[in-house]
Amino acid sequence: MGDWTRLDQQMALWATRLCDNVKLSAEQSMALATAISTDIEALPSESKSRINRASPVPVQDRLEELQAFQMWMDLVNNTEGHPAVNRAQVVTQNYICFVYLKDALFDILRRQVPSGSATKRACKYLLNNPVRAFRNAVAHGNWRYSDDFSGIIYWARKGDKPDEPMSRFEVSQEELGFWQALARCVAYVGFSQVAQS
Numbered sequence: 001m002g003d004w005t006r007l008d009q010q011m012a013l014w015a016t017r018l019c020d021n022v023k024l025s026a027e028q029s030m031a032l033a034t035a036i037s038t039d040i041e042a043l044p045s046e047s048k049s050r051i052n053r054a055s056p057v058p059v060q061d062r063l064e065e066l067q068a069f070q071m072w073m074d075l076v077n078n079t080e081g082h083p084a085v086n087r088a089q090v091v092t093q094n095y096i097c098f099v100y101l102k103d104a105l106f107d108i109l110r111r112q113v114p115s116g117s118a119t120k121r122a123c124k125y126l127l128n129n130p131v132r133a134f135r136n137a138v139a140h141g142n143w144r145y146s147d148d149f150s151g152i153i154y155w156a157r158k159g160d161k162p163d164e165p166m167s168r169f170e171v172s173q174e175e176l177g178f179w180q181a182l183a184r185c186v187a188y189v190g191f192s193q194v195a196q197s
Contacts (some may be wrong), residue, residue: 007188011029012030014181015030028118036118036186039119047112050112051112052197055103059191059194060195063191066096070188073093097180098126098139106126106183106186119190130171133156134169134171151170151172152173154168155168156169
């Protein structure tokens with residue numbers, strides 16, 4: 001198991017939301033990366049193998065892509081803001097955090113970890129509405145910035161029926177930041193732990 005102290009500290013800033021929205025315990029919310037690492041480390045080898053085999057793209061390649069994405073995010077966050085770069089950052093971040101990672105990890109990981117675990121709760125949160133609806137809106141291009149750029153307005157079906165009408169949703173930048181941080185935490189720890197097995 002790696003040292004997840006820095007990521008634990010970053011996620012602890014969201015402790016209230018992790019407890020209230022994701023239904024984690026106070027202890028899990030203060031050390032989420034460590035809890036996810038422990039959950040995955042405890043999986044039987046067959047479960048880890050299923051995660052590895054779930055995609056034709058090797059887990060190590062996915063981890064490298066996530067690390068490259070983080071380097072890009074660090075680069076953008078350390079440069080003077082420009083509207084075009086900010087918009088590119090939003091598109092990239094939303095694609096990686098919700099479309100790419102859902103199919104690459106969250107679905108299979110949720111099925112492998114035990115009920116009640118921090119990892120299961122985090123994956124379920126990321127796979128259910130309103131995050132699920134946001135992911136679908138991003139994947140299908142049904143979103144736009146709010147008029148004051150304080151959030152994103154998006155349209156998606158609440159369920160799975162193709163004839164269901166689209167519903168309008170809105171997410172604030174703060175809430176979206178929480179969703180993105182949670183997605184990146186689960187993915188970084190998940191890919192790292194599975195790549196080691």
